[in-house]
Amino acid sequence: MSAVNDTKFNSAVFLLTGIPGQEDVYLWISIPICLMYVISIVGNSIILFIIKTDPSLHEPMYIFLSMLAVTDLGFSMVTIPTILGIYFFNSREISLNACFVQLFFIHSIAKFESSVLLLMAFDRFIAICNPLRYAAILTPPRIAKMGLVFMVRGVVIIFPLPFLLKRFRYCSDNVLSHSYCLHQEVMKMACSDIRVNSIYGLCTTLLTVGLDSLLIFLSYVMILKTVLSIASHEECLRALNTCISHLCAVLVFYIPDIGLSVTHRFGNSSSHLLQMVLGYFYLLVPPLINPIVYSVKSKHLRERIIRAFVK
Numbered sequence: 001m002s003a004v005n006d007t008k009f010n011s012a013v014f015l016l017t018g019i020p021g022q023e024d025v026y027l028w029i030s031i032p033i034c035l036m037y038v039i040s041i042v043g044n045s046i047i048l049f050i051i052k053t054d055p056s057l058h059e060p061m062y063i064f065l066s067m068l069a070v071t072d073l074g075f076s077m078v079t080i081p082t083i084l085g086i087y088f089f090n091s092r093e094i095s096l097n098a099c100f101v102q103l104f105f106i107h108s109i110a111k112f113e114s115s116v117l118l119l120m121a122f123d124r125f126i127a128i129c130n131p132l133r134y135a136a137i138l139t140p141p142r143i144a145k146m147g148l149v150f151m152v153r154g155v156v157i158i159f160p161l162p163f164l165l166k167r168f169r170y171c172s173d174n175v176l177s178h179s180y181c182l183h184q185e186v187m188k189m190a191c192s193d194i195r196v197n198s199i200y201g202l203c204t205t206l207l208t209v210g211l212d213s214l215l216i217f218l219s220y221v222m223i224l225k226t227v228l229s230i231a232s233h234e235e236c237l238r239a240l241n242t243c244i245s246h247l248c249a250v251l252v253f254y255i256p257d258i259g260l261s262v263t264h265r266f267g268n269s270s271s272h273l274l275q276m277v278l279g280y281f282y283l284l285v286p287p288l289i290n291p292i293v294y295s296v297k298s299k300h301l302r303e304r305i306i307r308a309f310v311k
Contacts, residue, residue: 115150
């Protein structure tokens with residue numbers, strides 16, 4: 001029996017990858033990544049603190065924003081310490097079990113963030129298209145139930161992935177092309193038939209990110225139709241202005257997410273650099289950008305943050 005078939009899961013490791021050929025400047029690369037990490041943690045934590053302590057912000061829009069901040073914090077805490085370990089200490093090894101745990105949390109959080117963006121689109125749809133029933137439709141108990149359902153959806157859909165990966169034997173070529181573990185890349189390291197994993201991964205993407213993005217698109221079609229029917233040009237611009245922050249959050253999340261899935265499934269060796277760029281953008285940019293954009297665009301939130309620091 002070959003040595004590959006004798007590989008035990010508790011001793012085998014994967015090797016994570018930083019930026020190939022740039023090992024001499026890893027310390028300098030780590031500085032902006034560390035800065036982005038700190039800003040992401042501080043920014044999202046401030047938003048959560050302000051929303052929790054200010055009763056005037058206990059509205060559906062800000063409750064959904066707090067959910068988005070929680071998912072961004074989860075993304076940062078699950079992935080960036082691993083990335084910084086590579087650039088600070090050249091710590092590239094990660095055990096199979098640790099890799100499976102990390103990819104479970106990455107994909108679960110990603111599915112939940114997609115759901116939160118869908119809920120925020122629903123919030124804007126109700127606020128603009130049916131404002132008189134806004135408070136009656138989006139009650140706190142209903143918001144909590146929707147958030148719980150979508151969180152359970154993400155966990156249940158991703159839960160089988162580590163077990164589907166654990167049944168494989170892995171080849172000697174165990175170098176991953178990212179600084180963290182993703183299902184679509186780890187399964188390619190297996191010396192086995194991966195069709196079940198490939199089909200299941202595609203189905204989970206279509207049923208979550210694919211479906212959510214389609215519903216978000218349809219909600220904005222209805223919003224645009226309603227806004228264009230408004231006689232006043234000022235009211236039209238005011239209504240669209242309330243959607244800008246959410247549209248920014250949607251674009252910075254879905255573009256790298258969909259791009260990363262496409263390049264992993266259909267890309268070739270020439271797309272490795274594109275995979276790396278999309279991979280870092282996918283993890284680093286949304287948690288950094290979202291609190292900044294919402295703090296700038298939301299007048300009430302911005303005033304509360306300024307008031308808290310002035311005090």
